Amino acid sequence: MPASVRPISLDVSIMKQKQTRKKITKIFRRQYWFWSLIGVVSLGIAFVPIPSTFSQPVEKTLRVEASTFEFTPAVLSVNRGDLVSIELNSKDVVHGLYLDGYDIQITAQPGQIAILKFVADTRGTFRFRCSVSCGALHPFMIGKLKVGPDLLLMRGVGMVVLAVLTGVWSSRLWSAIT
Amino acid sequence: MVRYNLIQIPVIRTLLTNRWPQLIIRAFALGGFLLAILAGFVGTPVGSRNFAIIIVWIAWWALLIMVAVPLFGRGWCNICPIPMPGEWLQNGSVLRPLENKTGRGLKLRWPNKFRNIWLQNVAFTAIALFSIVILTQPHITGMVLLALILFAVAISFIFERRTFCRYLCPVGGFIGLYSQVSPIEVRVRDTSVCTDHKDKTCFTGNEDGFGCPWGIFPGGMVKNTNCGTCMECLRTCPYDNIAVNLRPPGTDLLQQRGRKLDEAFKAFIMLGSAVVYSVVLIGPWGALKSAAFAVGSFAWWGYAMSFLAFVYVLLPGIFYLAVRYISQNAPGKRKPLRMFTEYAYALVPLGLAAWIAFSLSFVFTNVSYLWPVLSDPFSWGWNLFGAANSSWTPYFSKYIPAVQVVILIVGLFWSITVIQRISGESTLSEHKPWRPWPVIAFSAFVTSGLLWLLVG
Amino acid sequence: MASRRIRVEWIARMIVLVLVLGLSSMAFASRWLNRSRGIDVHARMPESGGWSPDVLNVDVGEPLILRMISDDVVHGFAVGQSSQPPIDVMPGKVAEVSLTFDNPGTYTFYCTRWCGPNHWRMRGTIEVNGALEIPGTTDPPLYLTLGIDLDSPHEVPVDLVRRPSAKRSAALDFDIPEDYLTRDYYLSHSPYEAWRDLRNESSISQFTDGDIWDLVAWLWASNTTSEAISTGEELYAQNCAACHGETGNGNGVFARLVEDDTPADSSSPDFGHEIVAPTDFTDPPQMMGAAPALLHGKILRGGMGTGMPSWGQIFTKDQIWAIVDYLWTFQFQMEVKP
Numbered sequence: 001m002p003a004s005v006r007p008i009s010l011d012v013s014i015m016k017q018k019q020t021r022k023k024i025t026k027i028f029r030r031q032y033w034f035w036s037l038i039g040v041v042s043l044g045i046a047f048v049p050i051p052s053t054f055s056q057p058v059e060k061t062l063r064v065e066a067s068t069f070e071f072t073p074a075v076l077s078v079n080r081g082d083l084v085s086i087e088l089n090s091k092d093v094v095h096g097l098y099l100d101g102y103d104i105q106i107t108a109q110p111g112q113i114a115i116l117k118f119v120a121d122t123r124g125t126f127r128f129r130c131s132v133s134c135g136a137l138h139p140f141m142i143g144k145l146k147v148g149p150d151l152l153l154m155r156g157v158g159m160v161v162l163a164v165l166t167g168v169w170s171s172r173l174w175s176a177i178t
Numbered sequence: 179m180v181r182y183n184l185i186q187i188p189v190i191r192t193l194l195t196n197r198w199p200q201l202i203i204r205a206f207a208l209g210g211f212l213l214a215i216l217a218g219f220v221g222t223p224v225g226s227r228n229f230a231i232i233i234v235w236i237a238w239w240a241l242l243i244m245v246a247v248p249l250f251g252r253g254w255c256n257i258c259p260i261p262m263p264g265e266w267l268q269n270g271s272v273l274r275p276l277e278n279k280t281g282r283g284l285k286l287r288w289p290n291k292f293r294n295i296w297l298q299n300v301a302f303t304a305i306a307l308f309s310i311v312i313l314t315q316p317h318i319t320g321m322v323l324l325a326l327i328l329f330a331v332a333i334s335f336i337f338e339r340r341t342f343c344r345y346l347c348p349v350g351g352f353i354g355l356y357s358q359v360s361p362i363e364v365r366v367r368d369t370s371v372c373t374d375h376k377d378k379t380c381f382t383g384n385e386d387g388f389g390c391p392w393g394i395f396p397g398g399m400v401k402n403t404n405c406g407t408c409m410e411c412l413r414t415c416p417y418d419n420i421a422v423n424l425r426p427p428g429t430d431l432l433q434q435r436g437r438k439l440d441e442a443f444k445a446f447i448m449l450g451s452a453v454v455y456s457v458v459l460i461g462p463w464g465a466l467k468s469a470a471f472a473v474g475s476f477a478w479w480g481y482a483m484s485f486l487a488f489v490y491v492l493l494p495g496i497f498y499l500a501v502r503y504i505s506q507n508a509p510g511k512r513k514p515l516r517m518f519t520e521y522a523y524a525l526v527p528l529g530l531a532a533w534i535a536f537s538l539s540f541v542f543t544n545v546s547y548l549w550p551v552l553s554d555p556f557s558w559g560w561n562l563f564g565a566a567n568s569s570w571t572p573y574f575s576k577y578i579p580a581v582q583v584v585i586l587i588v589g590l591f592w593s594i595t596v597i598q599r600i601s602g603e604s605t606l607s608e609h610k611p612w613r614p615w616p617v618i619a620f621s622a623f624v625t626s627g628l629l630w631l632l633v634g
Numbered sequence: 635m636a637s638r639r640i641r642v643e644w645i646a647r648m649i650v651l652v653l654v655l656g657l658s659s660m661a662f663a664s665r666w667l668n669r670s671r672g673i674d675v676h677a678r679m680p681e682s683g684g685w686s687p688d689v690l691n692v693d694v695g696e697p698l699i700l701r702m703i704s705d706d707v708v709h710g711f712a713v714g715q716s717s718q719p720p721i722d723v724m725p726g727k728v729a730e731v732s733l734t735f736d737n738p739g740t741y742t743f744y745c746t747r748w749c750g751p752n753h754w755r756m757r758g759t760i761e762v763n764g765a766l767e768i769p770g771t772t773d774p775p776l777y778l779t780l781g782i783d784l785d786s787p788h789e790v791p792v793d794l795v796r797r798p799s800a801k802r803s804a805a806l807d808f809d810i811p812e813d814y815l816t817r818d819y820y821l822s823h824s825p826y827e828a829w830r831d832l833r834n835e836s837s838i839s840q841f842t843d844g845d846i847w848d849l850v851a852w853l854w855a856s857n858t859t860s861e862a863i864s865t866g867e868e869l870y871a872q873n874c875a876a877c878h879g880e881t882g883n884g885n886g887v888f889a890r891l892v893e894d895d896t897p898a899d900s901s902s903p904d905f906g907h908e909i910v911a912p913t914d915f916t917d918p919p920q921m922m923g924a925a926p927a928l929l930h931g932k933i934l935r936g937g938m939g940t941g942m943p944s945w946g947q948i949f950t951k952d953q954i955w956a957i958v959d960y961l962w963t964f965q966f967q968m969e970v971k972p
Contacts, residue, residue, distance in 0.1 A: 017180065070464020091887045093679075093749050094708040100543075100575035110748040110887045111876030124579070125634055127460075129543070131570060133226050133725040134707050136314045137471055139544060143462045153634040156583040157626055163587050164622050167594025168611045171602070201646060205653035213658050223705045227726020266650075273646040277636050550727070558665055559701050559728035567727065 031170075038166050045158040050151055052123060057081030064088050064143070066095035066108060068135050071128070074143035078120050082147075086116040096131030099145065105131045123148040183367070183421040185412070194409050194422065197273055200256065208259035211323065213555065218320020222557035226570070228316040229555035232547045234323070235313050240541040242353070243533050248427075251357030255350065255406035260327050261343050264334025265391065275388055285338040288345055294440040298351030299447055303489070305348050306451045307482050310459065310470040340391040344404055355444045356530050357402040358430035358523070359592075364396065364405050364412075367421045372397030380411035380420065387413035396420060401430040403441070431523050431596050434603060439515075442522030443494065449525050449624065450489030452532035456631040460539045497522070500616035504601075508613060512604055520603070521617050524596040528621055531589020532628055535582040539632060543572040579633040586632075590625040594618055672699030672730065677709040677723045677745065680752035685743075688758030698733045698760070710746030713760065714948035720746040738764025742947035748876050751888040754943035775946075777931030780822045784931045785938065790826040790923035798847035799967035800855040806845055808838055810853060820857045824925040825850050825965070851966040857926075858959035862952075863968065866960025869953060877912040877941065882964040884914035891941075910940050915964040922965065929958045 060082045065072045066089065078084050088097050088108040097116060098105035101124065108114035130141035185191045193199060210233065217229035225231045246254045266272045270281030305312065305322070312318050326347075333342040343350050366372055380396045383389035387410045390396065394404055396411045412420045458466045458481075469477035501521055502514040549565035560566065601614040676686045682705075692698040702711055704725045712720035713733065721729050723745075735741065745756035777784055813819060814828065823831070828850050832838065838846065871880070879886040889912050915921055933954050936944030945954065962968060 020180065069467060071462070072464075074462030074464065089887065090748075092751075094747055098572065100572065100578075103572075103575060109872070109876075110753075111874070111880065112871050113880060129572075132708055133224060136225060137310070137467050139226060139314070139540060140310070140459045140467055141464070142460060150634050152579055152583060153629060156587070156629040156633065159583065159587045160590060160622050160625055160629070163591040164594060164618055167591050167598065168618070171595065171598035171611050198646075201650065202653070205650040208650075209654045209657040212654060213661070216658055216661070222703065222726040224726035271643050271646075272650050273643050274639060276639060276643060554728070556661065556665075557703055557726050557728060559703075559730060 034169070038162070042159065042162055045155055045162060050149075050154070052080050052148055055079045055081075057083065057119075059083045059085070061085045061087060064097065065091055066097070066130065066141075067091040068093065069130075069137035069141045071097075071130075071141065071143040075146070076143070077146045078148075080120060080123050080148040082120050084116075084118055084120050088114045088116065090114075093134050094132050095134050095141075097128050098131035099126055099128045101126040107132055120145075120147045124152055125150045181421075181423040181425050183423055184362075185420075185422050190422070195412055197413075200409070201273060203257045204259065204262055207257050208262050211259040211327070215320050215323045215327075217555050218316040218318075218323065220556060221316055223316060224557075225314040225316060226544070226547050227551060227557055229551050230316050230319045230323070231313065232544075232551040234319060236541060236544055237548055240537060240545070242349075243530075243537050244541075247353050247356050248359060248530065248534075250362055250407065251360030251402045252350075252353055252404075252406050253362075254353060255343060256408050258343075258349075260330045260347070261334065261340055263327070264331040264342070265340065267331070268334050268339070269388060275383060275385060277385075283335045283338075286336055288337055288341045292345055294438065295345070295351050295354070295444060296440050297346055298348055299440065299444055301346065301348035302351050302444075303447060303451075303486070306447075306454075307485060308473060309455070310467065311473055314471075339389075339393050340406065341393075343406060344392055351444055352448050354403045355441050355448070356526060357405075358433075359428045359527055359530060360402055360430075361424055361427045362407075363402055363423050363425055363429070364407060364409075365399060365421055365423060366397050366419050368419060369397055371417050371419045375417065379414045379416065383410075384414050384416075387411075389414070400435055401433050403430070403436070428527060428592060428596065431526055432599050434520075437519050437523060439519050442519040443490075445522045445525040445529055446494045446497070447489055449529040449532060450493045451485075452529065452536050453493075453624070453628060453631070454485050454488060456532075456536050456539075456628060460536065460632060494518075497525075497617070497620055500620050503616050504614055508604070517604070520600050521597065521614070524593050524600055524617065525621070527592035527596065528589045528625065531585050531592075532624075535585045535589075535628065535632055538578050538582050538585070542574045542578060544570070545573060546571040582632050583629065586625050586628055590621055593621050597621070672701050675700050675702045675711075677702060677704040677711070677756075679706055679750045680756045681750065682706065684756045685745075685758040690743075690758065690760045692733070692735065692760065692762055694735055694738045694762050694764035696734070698735075700731050700733065702729045702731065703727065707749050708747050709749050709756070712744060712746045714742040714744060715950045716741065722747065733760070735760070735762040738762045744948055746872070751891040753876070754873075757947075775931055775934055776821065776927045777934075780925075780927050782822070782925060782928050782931060784928060784935065788824065788923035788928065789919045790824070792826060792918045792922045794847065794918050795844060797967055798844075798851035798965070800848065800852040801967060801969055803845070803848035803852040806841065806849065808841070808849065810849060811835070814853060815856070817857065820853070821927045821930075822925055824923050824928070825854065826922045827925075828853060829922075851968065854962050854966055855968040858962070858968070860969075862956045862959045863963060865953070866956035866958070867963075869949070869957050870960050873945075874957070878915065879912070882915035882961070884912045884917075886912060910937075912941070915961055918965060921961075926958055926962075929961060930954055933957060 057079070060078050062076050062078075062084065064076070064086055076086075086097065086106075088095070088106055090108040090110045092110060094107060094109050096105055096107040097114075099116070099118075101122060102118060104116060104118055106114040106116040124147055126145045126147065128143050128145055130138055132138075134141065185194070214230040214233050217233075218231075221228045221230065242254055268281045268283045268285070270276060308318075312322055330342040330347070333346065372378070377384075378395065378397070379386075379389070381389050381394075390411055391408060392404050392406050396415075399405060409422075412422070457463070458470050465477075466481065469475075469481040472478050498514065498518050501518045505512055505514045505517050546568070547570060549563070549568050553563045553566040554560040597614050597617050598611060673687070673690065675690075676683075678684060678686070690698060690700075700711075702721070702723045704723045704727075707725060709723040710720050711723050711729070711731070712718060718731075718733060721731055723729050739762055741760040741762060743758050743760060745753055747753075749756065810832075814832070819828075829843075829846055832846050832849055833843070838849075841849075870878075875886055877886040877888045878884055879889065913920065932942065933949070934944065934946040936942050936946075949957070
């Protein structure tokens with residue numbers, strides 16, 4: 001549409017966009033230090049290595065019973081460095097156990113206990129699942145193995161706090177953009 | 179108002195206005211949908227090997243909640259097969275409007291009393307209550323899909339346009355609300371052009387296209403909630419006044435017009451059910467799973483009542499108390515219920531993040547079921563792609579928890595910024611950032627709870 | 635213009651029809667075309683129906699093509715007393731097998747993966763029809779020819795301080811008399827009877843009771859081979875351990891389910907049957923009183939009214955003897971130094 005016929009509202013909105021863009025750049029420059037600080041702190045929370053409390057690695061044998069559709073016990077705890085043997089005892093049909101993160105698995109038939117041996121060298125909380133189709137709720141047959149303290153959860157909660165603080169303090173920036 | 183009109187790019191303009199790509203994709207989706215129904219009924223009863231279960235609850239669901247909704251808003255509604263047969267019969271054609279063809283159907287107007295999403299809230303809750311059975315039993319999935327399409331076609335014969343999609347579809351209820359975070363919107367470029375246009379063909383239709391199937395007047399559209407991105411208005415507007423804009427995500431959440439209680443409750447239904455699913459499906463408590471599966475038993479009633487109480491009473495109740503505290507201590511008298519409705523929209527990013535994080539718990543773990551299921555959809559011994567005997571392999575299990583944390587934190591941060599904005603709307607005096615702290619605390623607690631349930 | 639539109643519309647409708655109906659109808663067409671190739675066999679837990687169909691027919695020498703698929707949990711398929719290796723039948727996955735029988739008769743096929751407490755009931759039959767019916771001679775089972783009553787109690791008073799060891803017996807410089815070394819003697823006598831007979835031999839009155847038990851252990855070990863024992867161990871783990879326990883103590887995962895009290899009222903299907911716990915193979919008073927032929931007979935016939943299945947159709951003679959040989963390792967230390 002030629003400029004003379006173009007409605008005035010279009011011109012005004014274009015001008016408004018230019019003004020807004022200038023304002024945003026000004027605010028960004030001012031708050032550059034704020035955002036760099038937030039960036040550094042969040043990287044710190046995410047990646048700073050947390051030293052583990054030293055505990056002598058021991059051999060741990062954990063007996064897990066698998067039935068449809070749960071593991072008993074479903075929550076296992078070991079310390080970092082332990083030599084873990086999970087004895088899977090299937091109570092009714094063929095079940096399996098796959099451990100997230102470590103990417104290892106075993107299959108157990110009723111009457112034959114299967115043993116999964118590994119060194120728990122990575123800390124965290126890892127879910128283990130049934131790896132052999134055992135019926136309707138098979139995809140949700142889940143338990144969890146805790147190796148040492150749950151660092152990811154701690155970091156996550158740290159990030160929650162950071163997100164709250166950042167969200168509150170940065171409120172002024174967002175009002176300019178939209 | 180930062181907007182970039184994507185229609186300026188010729189390739190995009192052609193792709194969106196040309197009817198053939200849309201039709202081919204829609205027909206393909208309808209074929210796949212019918213195949214899923216068939217697989218549900220005649221395929222293997224083993225859920226993890228059935229085409230219906232894997233295609234719908236793993237493949238489609240993952241693409242919907244992780245790609246389609248966050249990026250394209252109600253983009254799925256554009257190609258959804260459920261209303262298609264009904265719409266084709268209503269229009270009397272599958273491609274363009276034909277002369278002298280007004281199609282079949284009574285084309286009644288949906289009654290005013292139901293012109294809200296309460297029915298969709300109920301429909302979604304019903305599916306959520308029976309979800310563990312639907313998700314694992316192929317014939318039940320088949321029945322649900324069949325019921326949806328038959329119902330949609332029946333509604334098309336009675337009511338006008340896409341009444342089913344707008345007021346009845348359980349999926350539409352939540353992707354409508356969540357489409358408000360999308361970075362894409364369909365709006366008019368200049369409202370004054372619409373004022374001068376007498377016929378409003380975007381709404382009534384002309385020889386180039388049908389009137390908006392969603393019953394929206396694009397000239398007055400300020401939010402994505404009901405727009406199914408079908409692009410009919412793009413084809414019918416004689417002034418090229420429709421734009422498909424790229425815009426800052428979540429813009430619609432800050433739009434004060436059109437905030438309603440039904441949508442606010444939807445936000446709680448979604449957030450609450452994400453929490454319940456994280457407990458029941460992903461948690462290590464087998465007794466809860468069995469209770470949720472044994473429909474009709476005493477344990478199941480306990481589960482159902484707890485589910486409903488948490489989602490409809492506890493979660494909104496605590497939120498209401500938080501909001502009431504804010505309203506009592508804030509200058510300017512605003513009714514708590516009004517504030518409740520407004521602040522509820524801040525839960526949308528958190529709810530979407532919760533659903534994406536929850537979905538990550540099972541999507542990449544189980545996506546390897548897709549290969550054998552595509553090779554042998556009915557478990558008849560086929561091997562179309564050579565993968566019929568491939569076994570279950572979880573992908574990325576080492577990295578998923580960290581990704582879940584990132585998504586939840588992003589959702590929380592986004593929600594807090596929206597809380598700030600909503601808080602700023604109501605005060606005329608200087609905005610104090612910590613004033614809405616109860617609602618911020620609510621969001622932080624829910625996020626921490628989800629973190630513990632999913633990665634802790 | 636309008637007619638062109640209508641033409642385009644019809645092309646569009648055809649495309650839609652092809653994409654929508656084509657996919658599904660192709661599926662069913664191909665299934666209909668392939669229906670003559672093989673029989674679909676569905677495996678379900680016995681509580682849900684077991685094998686369907688559970689009776690198959692084939693002619694002698696003709697291949698029987700089976701497409702097996704499980705509808706719930708992991709099952710397995712094998713044909714009793716045949717060289718056909720067992721095949722896993724996985725949920726939702728088709729396993730195809732082609733069987734050819736050289737001799738007419740009735741064959742039993744069975745599930746090889748524990749699929750619940752009634753797993754052992756999951757059996758079916760294959761009727762192989764042949765032109766010539768050669769009357770087969772079946773030997774009567776050993777326990778019948780020896781006159782052993784499988785069901786009468788055979789508890790004996792034994793008081794063992796230590797596990798009898800065949801290896802230890804080598805230190806005793808003693809040649810066991812010829813009568814004891816025959817296969818018939820071994821089959822028809824329980825260890826306790828052998829011990830008693832040896833005890834009464836005047837030539838070894840100086841040996842202690844424990845020494846004579848070691849001799850019995852050696853005698854038992856000489857009637858078996860290490861290959862047989864390891865075969866028996868494998869068979870035991872796959873088929874027996876679920877009820878009898880991995881350690882043989884009768885406390886397997888399904889033991890609870892077969893040791894209920896005798897039902898009180900006549901409406902129960904188990905009324906009149908005594909349901910007992912699975913045998914504890916580590917219990918000397920029970921095991922030492924059982925002759926090898928008795929164990930062999932129990933496995934062959936099953937326990938009348940108890941939960942013990944009959945394996946006569948499933949295991950070959952050698953397999954049953956291998957299991958019997960393995961069972962003795964719960965009582966005896968059977969390794970002999972070469």
